Amino acid sequence: MCHAHAERKAVHVSRISLVATAVGTLLSAAVATGAAQAAPSPTAPRYQPAMVAALAASLGVSEDATVARLDHQASQQDELTELSRSGVATDGAYFTADGKLTVNVSSAAAAARVRQHGLAARVPQRGARALDRVKASLDARALRDAPDGVASWSVDLPSDTVTVHVAPGRTSAAAKSFLEAAASHGSAVRIVHDGQRLAPQSTVYPGSRMTWNNSQGSWICSVGYGAHDSSGRQYLVSAGHCVADLTDLYYNNAHFAKGVHSRYALGRRSVDMGIAQVDTDDSVAPQVGTWGQGPNVAVKGSRRAASGASLCKSGQTTGWTCGAVKSYNVSVTYTDEHGGPDTVVTGLASSSVCTQGGDSGGAYISGNQAQGMTSGGPTGQQCSGTGSGGSSYFQPLDDALSYYGLTLDIS
Helix, strand or coil: CCCCCCCCCCCCCCCEEEECCCCCCECCHHHHCCCCCCCCCCCCCCCCHHHHHHHHHHHCCCHHHHHHHHHHHHHHHHHHHHHHHCCCCCCCEEECCCCCEEEECCCHHHHHHHHHCCCEEECCCCCHHHHHHHHHHHHHHHHHCCCCCEEEEEEECCCCEEEEEECCCCCCHHHHHHHHHHHCCHHHEEEECCCCCEEECCEECCCCCEEEEECCEEEEECCCEEEECCCCCEEEEECHHHCCCCCEEEECCEEEEEEEEECCCCCCCECCCEEEEECCCEEEECEECCCCCCCCEECCECCCCCECCEEEEEECCCEEEEEEEEEEEEEEEECCCCCCCCEEEEEEEEECCCCCCCCCCCEEEECCEEEEEEEEEECCCCCCCCCCCCCEEEEEHHHHHHHHCCEECCC
16 A cells, blocks of 8 residues: 655645655645744643544553553563663563563573563563574575465464464465475464455555556555655655656655665565655655544654554555554565566564555554554455554564665654
8 A cells, every 4th residue: 555645735835745654744834844843842742642542442442541551562662672781682572462561581580580670571482583484484485486375474472483374265386385384394383264365555546646657557655754864865765566666756746756766576576665765845754644633643763663562554545543563574475456476575564453555655653653664455455444453564664764774754
């Protein structure tokens, strides 16, 4: 899904300032002309009301309980950071359903250190590193021959397995071979027949958003995050399939960026990240729009949220929707809705956030920490509001920033 949607605040201002999210609403005219933003009030809420309201609806709890949950998650992640700084070797961490951060370690002594920091500890049979090796072997097989019918496979820390989701219907010969290889790992791999056919979520659109043209028509994605290189030049960090053709990108029929690199290629081994150089007279603002659900959410950093953490996304098709992080190091098989070859994409994260076609490239955020850009989701999925159930996959932002050597633009 891609959203590159922004509304002009003042027609007499030529500079375009896109909100750094799938929303793409413009900043005020003052910001659009380069004026500095006023510092937030000391009494400003810790979390934007729109995010709190959407998360409360998604979780089925009160807004006060949602704020307490976000505070608890943030404090536990701070403790995990301190734990790592103190020299304790960890092997993955995840939030349980009741909001407790559980840390994998290799010994009882390390577990005791974890508990001293107020966190739950577990000495798993395998752990993240061992599961990563299992998944890497499955990735290698899938990249040789895309397993049509196998929707996704990922490291699932809570179950201490690599979980493979198989889509309904007939499986291909490559999929059967893949599943045989998966089963050879014994209890380290869990095969679940509940998958859905997946696809990138850019969509053909006959209008003016963040669009580009190719032989199949006009396409639209959602705006992701702005970042800059060492010389200060700004780039739009997006889903790779949104800039795969390295074409010119337009907002409201006005050029605002040009794709310069993508790691996504139809039918080939891919990572769904890419960047576009933003025109010098335009900018991507360090805020995530909420599509009329409240004020924009200021971006303060890009610390990765643990599995199970709450997050929301902004996208041009479904607007502001919320859920939780499921897993990292996820691989998927994307089908091409135009009859092209399947594409195996690695390095994604999965979530319970609902998305649809046109949301690709849109921004995911947890609290005030930027998380990533929409990559894809189940074909035919329909979302019905901020807290609607669903699933989606996103490209983690921190990996993209690291790969391209960029620094996130923050408020």
